[in-house]
Amino acid sequence: MSRTFAALAIVSLQLAQATDCRTGTLHDIFASAQEMILLMAAFTVGWHLIGPCLGLLLRKGARNASEMPMVQESQEISAKGEPSKGLVPWHAKRDQRALELAENFTEPSQALPEGLYAEAFEACVRDGDFESASRLARGEWVPQGPKAHGQVLALVRWLARKHDLASAEKCLRNLRKVDLRTRKSLILACAQSGNMDAGAQYFSQLKADMLQPDFATYSSMIRGYCNVGKVEDALGVLELMLGDRIQPDAMLLDALLEGAVSRNFFQGADRILALMKELAIQPSNTTLAACIKLYASRGEVHRAQRVFEDMVQKYHLQPNSYVYGNLIAAAFCNGRPELALSTYERMVAAGCTPCARTYEHLVQCCLQLGFLDMAAALLDEALGLKNANRPRAYIDPKVIEELLLLITRRKETERLGLPLLKRLAAADFEIPERFERFAQVTTEPYDSVRSQRRKEFDRWRDFSVGE
Numbered sequence: 001m002s003r004t005f006a007a008l009a010i011v012s013l014q015l016a017q018a019t020d021c022r023t024g025t026l027h028d029i030f031a032s033a034q035e036m037i038l039l040m041a042a043f044t045v046g047w048h049l050i051g052p053c054l055g056l057l058l059r060k061g062a063r064n065a066s067e068m069p070m071v072q073e074s075q076e077i078s079a080k081g082e083p084s085k086g087l088v089p090w091h092a093k094r095d096q097r098a099l100e101l102a103e104n105f106t107e108p109s110q111a112l113p114e115g116l117y118a119e120a121f122e123a124c125v126r127d128g129d130f131e132s133a134s135r136l137a138r139g140e141w142v143p144q145g146p147k148a149h150g151q152v153l154a155l156v157r158w159l160a161r162k163h164d165l166a167s168a169e170k171c172l173r174n175l176r177k178v179d180l181r182t183r184k185s186l187i188l189a190c191a192q193s194g195n196m197d198a199g200a201q202y203f204s205q206l207k208a209d210m211l212q213p214d215f216a217t218y219s220s221m222i223r224g225y226c227n228v229g230k231v232e233d234a235l236g237v238l239e240l241m242l243g244d245r246i247q248p249d250a251m252l253l254d255a256l257l258e259g260a261v262s263r264n265f266f267q268g269a270d271r272i273l274a275l276m277k278e279l280a281i282q283p284s285n286t287t288l289a290a291c292i293k294l295y296a297s298r299g300e301v302h303r304a305q306r307v308f309e310d311m312v313q314k315y316h317l318q319p320n321s322y323v324y325g326n327l328i329a330a331a332f333c334n335g336r337p338e339l340a341l342s343t344y345e346r347m348v349a350a351g352c353t354p355c356a357r358t359y360e361h362l363v364q365c366c367l368q369l370g371f372l373d374m375a376a377a378l379l380d381e382a383l384g385l386k387n388a389n390r391p392r393a394y395i396d397p398k399v400i401e402e403l404l405l406l407i408t409r410r411k412e413t414e415r416l417g418l419p420l421l422k423r424l425a426a427a428d429f430e431i432p433e434r435f436e437r438f439a440q441v442t443t444e445p446y447d448s449v450r451s452q453r454r455k456e457f458d459r460w461r462d463f464s465v466g467e
Contacts, residue, residue: 121133121148121151122148122151125151125154125155126151130154130155130158130159133151133155134155134158134159134167149175149177152171152174152175153175153178153179153181153182155171156168156171156172156178156182156185156186157181157182157185159171160182160185160186160188160189161185161189163189163192163193165186165189165190165193165195165198168186168189177209178205178209179211180206180211180212180214183202183203183205183206183209183211183217184214184216184217184220186198186199186202187199187202187203187206187217187220187221187224188216188220190202190224191220191221191223191224191227192224194224194227194228196221196224196225196228196230196233199220199221199224200221200233203217203221212244213244214246215246215248218237218238218240218241218246218248219248219252221234221237222234222237222238222241222248222252222255222256223252223255225237225259226255226256226258226259227259229259229262229263231256231259231260231263231265231268232265232268234256234259235256235260235268235271235272238256247279248279249281250276250281250282250283250284250287251286253272253275253276253281253287254284254286254287254290256272257269257272257273257287257290257294258286258290260272261290261293261294261297264297266294266298269290269294273291282315283311283315283317284317285317285318285319285320285322285323286322287311288307288308288311288312288317288319288323289322289323289326291304291307291311292304292307292308292323292326292327292330293326293330295307295330296326296329296330296333296334299334301330301331301334301336301339304327304330305327305339308323308327318350319350319352320352321347321352321353321354321355321358324343324344324346324347324350324352324354324358325354325355325357325358327343328340328343328344328347328354328358328361328362329357329358329361331343331365332361332364332365337365337366337368337369338365338369340361340362340365341362341365341366341369341371341374344358344362354382354393355393356382356393356394356395359378359379359381359382359393359395360395360396360399362378363375363378363379363382363395363399363403364399364402366378367402367403367406370410372403372406372407372410372412372416373416375403376403376407376416376420379395379400379403379420380423382395383395383424383427383429384427385423385424385426385427386423392427397430400424403420404417404420404421407420
């Protein structure tokens with residue numbers, strides 16, 4: 001460029017000299033040469049500034065012109081209907097152009113240009129149409145290149161949220177590196193679906209890739225193992241979590257404690273309780289209920305009651321219906337009906353409402369102690385027989401049948417049994433079959449079953465005496 005500029009300057013000077021010899025003076029010659037130099041300098045600077053922008057515009061126009069034949073070719077293929085099997089219309093919203101793709105061709109996928117597949121896949125992921133992107137990725141064509149890497153990872157995360165682990169695994173085969181976010185999505189999907197074998201593989205790959213699991217990843221693994229009953233494996237993950245200096249919270253340890261208690265893994269439960277004390281984690285009602293179930297399963301109902309009293313006083317807990325229900329169940333299962341009824345009184349004083357299972361335990365405790373009136377009152381309360389606005393709990397009909405049988409044996413049919421049957425019939429409750437006949441008698445406006453039998457006996461006696 002500098003040589004060209006010098007040559008042009010020399011030519012301009014020679015022309016100026018020739019012109020001066022013929023017509024002008026020396027002053028005019030230098031003025032015209034200066035103007036030529038300024039014009040050429042301005043042209044050079046302008047070309048360096050505007051040239052890149054013009055080149056970019058020209059390249060973009062050439063690329064659009066080269067893509068038009070591919071779009072026209074795909075439209076011609078769909079119009080002719082030659083590979084016309086499973087044509088799927090698709091619209092790229094952001095690009096404002098329509099693309100028609102075939103999901104299942106009778107011929108290989110190379111029947112359409114590869115660039116059309118790549119552009120369609122990119123637009124699908126960008127616009128959030130992962131359903132169409134998934135159909136494209138399931139075909140013979142596989143997204144490749146650095147730009148498609150992030151798009152495939154986004155598709156894998158979408159498939160993980162849909163719990164379609166098979167399709168997600170197929171997309172992962174073509175990727176050399178998977179980020180932490182995608183691994184977390186896959187582990188969470190495995191934990192929610194109960195496929196912890198695959199979850200363990202993804203977790204091992206995460207550690208092999210030198211990625212650091214966070215709290216959410218460890219929590220998903222622990223909860224997933226607890227849901228499938230593998231409490232020992234969950235404790236192993238907890239040890240890894242503590243090794244990485246990540247402290248679990250109260251909710252995670254409560255879930256692990258409940259899993260250990262449900263599996264009668266007493267050693268693991270003791271380890272969790274010791275860890276909560278070591279980490280100074282505040283116990284909750286869930287922790288208290290799990291401790292009650294733990295000691296009740298060992299037959300240590302006295303220890304369960306002592307733990308209940310200690311935690312309530314030490315940590316100022318306000319037990320809920322779940323805690324009281326577990327303590328009542330522990331007392332009932334260990335032959336302490338009086339403790340269950342006293343706990344119920346505290347429960348009512350605290351303003352807690354028992355669940356259906358707790359009502360069944362309380363009625364059975366009353367049957368063991370012979371408290372028929374209290375059992376009938378509990379049944380009225382549970383079923384809302386005397387208060388229609390009260391929500392009705394589902395009580396096992398066998399419990400009601402046991403109550404009615406004991407009432408019959410204690411010869412309390414007229415005082416307790418028949419009024420109870422009448423209230424059950426009025427509430428449209430399913431009465432046991434052996435007591436339906438008595439319930440039908442109670443609907444008559446006259447006497448009870450016993451008086452009806454007495455009348456029938458007197459009639460037969462009078463008939464025999466008359467003869």
